[in-house]
Amino acid sequence: xxxxxxxxxxxxxxxxxxxxxxxxxxxxxxxxxxxxxxxxxxxxxxxxxxxxxxxxxxxxxxxxxxxxxxxxxxxxxxxxxxxxxxxxxxxxxxxxxxxxxxxxxxxxxxxxxxxxxxxxxxxxxxxxxxxxxxxxxxxxxxxxxxxxxxxxxxxxxxxxxxxxxxxxxxxxxxxxxxxxxxxxxxxxxxxxxxxxxxxxxxxxxxxxxxxxxxxxxxxxxxxxxxxxxxxxxxxxxxxxxxxxxxxxxxxxxxxxxxxxxxxxxxxxxxxxxxxxxxxxxxxxxxxxxxxxxxxxxxxxxxxxxxxxxxxxxxxxxxxxxxxxxxxxxxxxxxxxxxxxxxxxxxxxx
Amino acid sequence: xxxxxxxxxxxxxxxxxxxxxxxxxxxxxxxxxxxxxxxxxxxxxxxxxxxxxxxxxxxxxxxxxxxxxxxxxxxxxxxxxxxxxxxxxxxxxxxxxxxxxxxxxxxxxxxxxxxxxxxxxxxxxxxxxxxxxxxxxxxxxxxxxxxxxxxxxxxxxxxxxxxxxxxxxxxxxxxxxxxxxxxxxxxxxxxxxxxxxxxxxxxxxxxxxxxxxxxxxxxxxxxxxxxxxxxxxxxxxxxxxxxxxxxxxxxxxxxxxxxxxxxxxxxxxxxxxxxxxxxxxxxxxxxxxxxxxxxxxxxxxxxxxxxxxxxxxxxxxxxxxxxxxxxxxxxxxxxxxxxxxxxxxxxxxx
Numbered sequence: 024x025x026x027x028x029x030x031x032x033x034x035x036x037x038x039x040x041x042x043x044x045x046x047x048x049x050x051x052x053x054x055x056x057x058x059x060x061x062x063x064x065x066x067x068x069x070x071x072x073x074x075x076x077x078x079x080x081x082x083x084x085x086x087x088x089x090x091x092x093x094x095x096x097x098x099x100x101x102x103x104x105x106x107x108x109x110x111x112x113x114x115x116x117x118x119x120x121x122x123x124x125x126x127x128x129x130x131x132x133x134x135x136x137x138x139x140x141x142x143x144x145x146x147x148x149x150x151x152x153x154x155x156x157x158x159x160x161x162x163x164x165x166x167x168x169x170x171x172x173x174x175x176x177x178x179x180x181x182x183x184x185x186x187x188x189x190x191x192x193x194x195x196x197x198x199x200x201x202x203x204x205x206x207x208x209x210x211x212x213x214x215x216x217x218x219x220x221x222x223x224x225x226x227x228x229x230x231x232x233x234x235x236x237x238x239x240x241x242x243x244x245x246x247x248x249x250x251x252x253x254x255x256x257x258x259x260x261x262x263x264x265x266x267x268x269x270x271x272x273x274x275x276x277x278x279x280x281x282x283x284x285x286x287x288x289x290x291x292x293x294x295x296x297x298x299x300x301x302x303x304x305x306x307x308x309x310x311x312x313x314x315x316x317x318x319x320x321x322x323x324x325x326x327x328x329x330x331x332x333x334x335x336x337x338x339x340x341x342x343x344x345x346x347x348x349x350x351x352x353x354x355x356x357x358x359x360x361x362x363x364x365x366x367x368x369x370x371x372x
Numbered sequence: 373x374x375x376x377x378x379x380x381x382x383x384x385x386x387x388x389x390x391x392x393x394x395x396x397x398x399x400x401x402x403x404x405x406x407x408x409x410x411x412x413x414x415x416x417x418x419x420x421x422x423x424x425x426x427x428x429x430x431x432x433x434x435x436x437x438x439x440x441x442x443x444x445x446x447x448x449x450x451x452x453x454x455x456x457x458x459x460x461x462x463x464x465x466x467x468x469x470x471x472x473x474x475x476x477x478x479x480x481x482x483x484x485x486x487x488x489x490x491x492x493x494x495x496x497x498x499x500x501x502x503x504x505x506x507x508x509x510x511x512x513x514x515x516x517x518x519x520x521x522x523x524x525x526x527x528x529x530x531x532x533x534x535x536x537x538x539x540x541x542x543x544x545x546x547x548x549x550x551x552x553x554x555x556x557x558x559x560x561x562x563x564x565x566x567x568x569x570x571x572x573x574x575x576x577x578x579x580x581x582x583x584x585x586x587x588x589x590x591x592x593x594x595x596x597x598x599x600x601x602x603x604x605x606x607x608x609x610x611x612x613x614x615x616x617x618x619x620x621x622x623x624x625x626x627x628x629x630x631x632x633x634x635x636x637x638x639x640x641x642x643x644x645x646x647x648x649x650x651x652x653x654x655x656x657x658x659x660x661x662x663x664x665x666x667x668x669x670x671x672x673x674x675x676x677x678x679x680x681x682x683x684x685x686x687x688x689x690x691x692x693x694x695x696x697x698x699x700x701x702x703x704x705x706x707x708x709x710x711x712x713x714x715x716x717x718x719x720x721x722x
Contacts, residue, residue, distance in 0.1 A: 201556040302468045340462045341476050347464040
């Protein structure tokens with residue numbers, strides 16, 4: 024009733040001022056709920072949260088671990104940011120990541136005698152091409168055959184993952200090994216470390232891409248057209264923007280970054296082609312992109328926090344002997360709480 | 373038109389990130405407020421300096437109550453605890469994450485870190501190089517060791533030979549089945565040894581084996597077991613929890629028989645689980661601790677099996693009547709021969 028008297032632009036009475044803080048409140052609620060579980064598993068919740076934070080950011084090893092785990096998330100989520108801004112719902116990053124890893128591994132395994140200076144760029148290129156191919160395939164099915172984009176990107180995930188398993192099991196299997204995995208890559212195929220740390224060049228690439236994606240989306244004509252397609256496709260169409268072409272571009276760019284993440288991970292972390300080369304990065308990155316509000320800087324922060332949550336949760340298990348399942352529930356509750364809060368804070372705005 | 377939209381987005385992005393603040397606040401709050409709470413957490417780091425009690429970390433790929441591989445290690449860990457050893461445990465650690473977990477234990481001053489999965493190989497050898505003063509053990513069973521990495525064998529094949537005697541009696545077709553998580557030497561030798569044991573009694577016995585490609589996927593294993601059943605297989609041995617649970621389920625469907633894998637699995641299918649392979653890892657862990665204390669850990673390849681009482685076979689209570697006294701007697705005699713060294717169970721790794 025009062026809203027009729029008060030101009031819309033003015034702040035609403037009551038608890039309205041809390042609205043922007045809803046994500047924080049959601050996060051806090053999640054912590055309170057998780058406390059119950061932590062108490063049930065015999066630990067002190069405050070201590071547990073301290074261990075969680077220190078486990079993720081409390082020292083150079085912890086920070087290194089968090090950054091390493093954040094890197095693939097950041098790369099993929101930046102790509103998804105481009106896609107989602109154009110309202111291109113690419114759910115297929117996991118598959119694009121795998122195909123990128125596969126093509127990169129094939130280069131590493133078939134050209135082991137190349138010097139690192141040549142081998143690494145070739146691998147990265149192959150990874151990008153792999154991601155492009157896989158997302159482009161989804162794009163063709165969507166644009167030429169009218170297949171629902173969410174469904175075909177989603178289904179191509181499983182084909183991509185299985186193709187990696189097949190490659191590791193049959194054509195590229197290490198004849199001297201016992202597990203279905205390729206031989207270890209040569210040292211030259213490992214992406215260079217930064218100084219003497221365990222961080223690698225891919226971390227810098229991912230950080231640089233934060234700026235690149237920002238400029239692309241908000242300071243370039245292509246970015247303007249992509250966002251126009253995302254804002255209102257019919258308007259974009261009548262403005263003379265080739266919408267199909269831009270949907271494909273958004274898909275290809277996001278696929279390329281997912282493929283790049285895949286090849287960097289096999290090159291550095293796994294050092295061979297095998298099953299289980301992703302910790303669900305392609306799926307988690309969707310959450311990272313959404314939590315980061317599809318804004319490159321927000322995505323950077325949310326990738327680091329998300330990764331910190333995963334790394335810190337491992338510490339909970341190691342230091343306090345809290346079951347891994349409880350740590351998993353804590354993670355899920357936090358994400359849910361913050362996302363729900365974000366949804367509330369954006370309502371009616 | 374787009375500008376206000378953007379700033380709004382940016383603003384809420386920042387708020388979204390602000391959700392991390394309570395985490396950080398919580399950390400600061402506890403640091404000053406609860407000294408008693410931190411005591412328990414810091415106890416592990418303190419112990420290295422002020423006591424000589426060894427600290428052991430167990431890293432499991434499955435859950436500690438799986439009635440199998442991981443529970444065997446967990447129970448041995450509990451036994452060490454009872455002896456005053458400090459034991460920490462991580463369960464359900466994915467091979468993709470294990471390097472981080474190993475590093476953490478190494479940094480917290482654990483003396484011996486047991487990486488209880490074949491699939492942890494890469495991570496163990498990588499992290500062990502970063503921490504040359506910490507001892508690591510991994511469940512390879514292939515003799516892959518280093519200065520500070522020991523490999524512990526799982527000579528289940530010795531027990532599988534005894535299971536073969538039971539299989540020879542219970543199987544109607546004489547066709548035996550083996551299901552492996554992966555076709556690694558430890559697993560492969562189990563199937564072959566069961567066949568050798570069965571052929572002592574029934575020379576016409578045959579073996580069909582398959583590798584599922586996963587240690588935990590029960591559904592996939594059941595499919596594989598059922599397709600083995602179509603060729604006449606009615607008695608199974610499994611290597612890995614998933615393959616074993618799958619064969620137990622398949623045995624229920626086709627009225628066959630199954631073997632419990634390194635733990636008492638009779639409760640999962642009392643009507644089909646005829647025998648259990650049991651793995652008592654306590655002597656193994658004690659040996660590792662003794663070598664750690666004595667400084668003789670380097671390049672150890674532990675091989676403790678039936679002769680040492682580490683691998684045991686028991687006919688389940690529901691099958692005490694179904695398995696004839698002759699077979700029980702033959703099992704005891706054969707076991708005695710293995711213990712005395714008179715019989716060497718053939719080891720067929722591939």
